[in-house]
Amino acid sequence: MHEAMMLPLNEQIQxxxxxxxxxxxxxAMAGRIEQAGKLYRAILELQPGHAEAHFGLAMLEQSAGNMTAAIPHFAAALQGDPERExxxxxxxxALMFARQFSTAHELLGLGRSxxxxxxxxxxxxQRLVASGAPTVQDVDEGTALFAQGRYEAAGEAARLLTERFPQHGSGWKLLGAVHYLKGEIVQAMAAVQKAVAYAPDDAETLSNLGLLLQETGQAAEAERVLRRSITLQPHSSHAHNHLALALLASGRLKQAQASASTAVALDPTHAEFHNTLAMALDRQGRSIEAVDAYRRALELAPERADLHSNMLLCMSRMENMTPSALFAEHLSFGERLEQRIGTPRVWPNTxxxxxxxxxxxxxxxxxxxxxASFVEPIFERLAGRQGLALHAYYTFPVHDAVTERLRGYMAQWRDVAALRDAELDELxxxxxxDILIDLAGHTAYNRLPLFARKPAPLQATWIGYPGTTGLRAVDYYLTDRFILPPGxxxxxxxxxxxxxxxSAPFAPVADxxxxxxxxxxxxxxxTFGSFNRVDKIRRNVVALWCVLLRALPEARMLxxxxxxxxxxxxxxAWFAEERIDGARVRFQARTGIYDxxxxxxxxxINLDTFPYSGGTTTLHAMWMGVPTLTLIGDTAAGRQTAxxxxxxxxxxxxxxxxxxxxxxGIAASTDLTALSALRATMRAHFPRSTSDDITRIADGVENALRMMWRGWCAAxxxxxxxxxQVLAQEASMRGFISRR
Structure with missing residues (x-):
């Protein structure tokens, strides 16, 4: 037997x-470059991180004048063995030869350390200084300020670098990072794009650009940039996490899970990577695994209220989560947050x-x-009323046409995405x-930690989330008697x-x-339909749909x-497990609103999801004459369609x-005459934009706000x-006791 065959597998490979x-x-020494290159690549297939093979391949590419191909291999060689001077x-x-002075500068600083x-x-x-690049000390001063959280000072240092060295990437890169952490996405994008222009092979800058592209809705371009970053720096946990986010935005959930898992494996102590993995699992309906990942993220970053909100939203879609258990989880969120930042307040409001x-x-x-389809009709009616002045605190960094339209209803509009909670509290x-209203709950871009501070004497939550905030500092939840019957x-x-x-009117698409x-x-x-988000469609939901499909063997589903x-x-796979012929079920990707x-x-007929039912999707279906068959739940989220x-x-x-x-479902499907008649009349249920019905709803909102305020004034x-809908006369309040 060959001697090598007697060795363990890893020793055989070595x-x-x-x-x-x-x-x-x-x-290589004999000048047979092509053969040497093939051997180096074969080694890297067996051991992708083999430093000597990367270095040898880099030297071959450099000798052939292919600096773009050589540089990633030099980087990989150094990463594999950083002790080799x-x-x-x-x-x-090589970086100096390629005129990548910004990357060379950062590498030199890393080497010095x-x-x-x-x-x-x-x-x-000396060559770097002669090329017009800043010194290591110049850049280190700015990055040190950034690391200390002194973002204003870091921003000034970055701006000075861009003025002194406008064609060097370091200053632009630092400036982009400062803008990003301040929530100034547009400015961050401009700065990072300049950094990439001057340092096109800086893997970290490309990773930053990929994140910005993803956050501004450019997922395809983000993926391209991030894959380039990972090619240059394969072990960058941040780049893999940013790629996972871009893949999530594109709906490629399994690929997103794989990238997030890679990020976690590279750095298991980073809470954000566990959060991204949890989101990828959650959207695949793998709630139990997702919650485990969220809990791990919270162990690593217990102060991150946004991670906790993500977990609560996931739990609200879990089939075995009882209402009382779900409430207990929300209460735990509120207690942790208010213990950490809640403080007694005195308000000067008259x-x-x-x-x-x-x-x-x-x-x-x-x-x-x-x-916006729910709040705009109310804002339009309340704007300009003598008894109210509307103020908006907008927490998303990007505007669109709808934003500009909603701004017009406000007495004052504040763009606050860049403000920290303490700063927004002061503002x-x-x-x-007098009354501060949350429109997000535990969904994206919420500012519940701000509400825990209680910057206004009265606080309420409305529309954005079908459930409690869990905060004692939020006084009221606005609903109606059908969603949550009194008592x-x-x-x-x-x-x-x-x-x-x-609870709120709905403005359908005009055209x-x-x-x-x-x-x-x-x-x-x-033909049955489902238009709900994929993360609401769980295994038990499909199972119930399929009972109906089996009872009606000619029926189809979209x-x-x-x-x-x-x-x-x-x-x-879930439909197949329920013995439903694949030809009976058609899948359709997201489209524009008209399509x-x-x-x-x-x-x-639409089939609803549970325990988290439809809302906007149910209303869109009604507007198009399609009723939704729902299973009434035990929570606000489960009662929306009902x-x-x-x-x-x-x-x-x-x-x-x-x-x-x-x-x-069978009864509705077998009475096509009734279903057809219903289809023809359902759109008439929606009040016109000029309808008195919407005015009466707005009156109810104003009256509710006034009653809240009267109670507070009376202690x-x-x-x-x-x-x-009609408020009692002011005279009825004469018995109220003043706080003063």
């Missing part, structure tokens, strides 16, 4: 690698129950987002806000429930497609609004258990109440 290295060196010097020399010194190093530094009230709205969704206090759900909220006439006749009449079979890329293997609505013209159905006289589509869901504790 022996083969050593022999190949000897051969590669001999081939010649790796540092050769890599630095690693103990690199001597005449050769001094000579490289105690006058009749005066004009300053109402503040905090949200990152005042843009082309579903929330709201200075603005004298039945109060124990699941830290807030007191205020029942409006309607949507026309409704066509019932598809089943032409098809000869019923699952739309899915991520792009066609990665629907998990959903397809999205037009897809409803192929659907007869509330919409109740408000519109469609209770026959709200079921109380799985058997009822199937019975009602009364917050209590649940029903907001009337």
């Amino acid at each position: 022996q083969v690698t050593d022999e190949a290295m000897q051969c590669a060196l001999q081939e 010649n790796y540092w010097l050769t890599y630095l020399d 690693h103990g690199l010194q001597g005449h050769a190093v001094d000579a490289i530094e 105690l006058d129950p009749r005066r004009c009230l300053r109402i503040g709205f905090v949200s990152g969704d005042l843009r082309n987002h579903a929330l 709201i206090c200075a603005d004298g806000i 039945q759900y109060d124990h699941l909220f830290t807030e007191k429930l205020v029942h409006l006439p309607v 949507g497609p026309e409704i066509v006749s019932l598809p089943a009449l032409a098809n000869g079979y019923v 699952v739309a609004g899915l991520p792009e890329g066609g990665n629907y293997e998990q959903l397809q 999205y609505l037009a897809l409803h013209n192929q659907v007869d 509330c919409i159905l109740e408000h519109n006289g469609l209770a026959q589509f709200a079921s109380h258990d799985a058997d009822d869901f199937v019975r009602k 009364l504790p917050a209590v649940s109440f029903e907001a009337p």
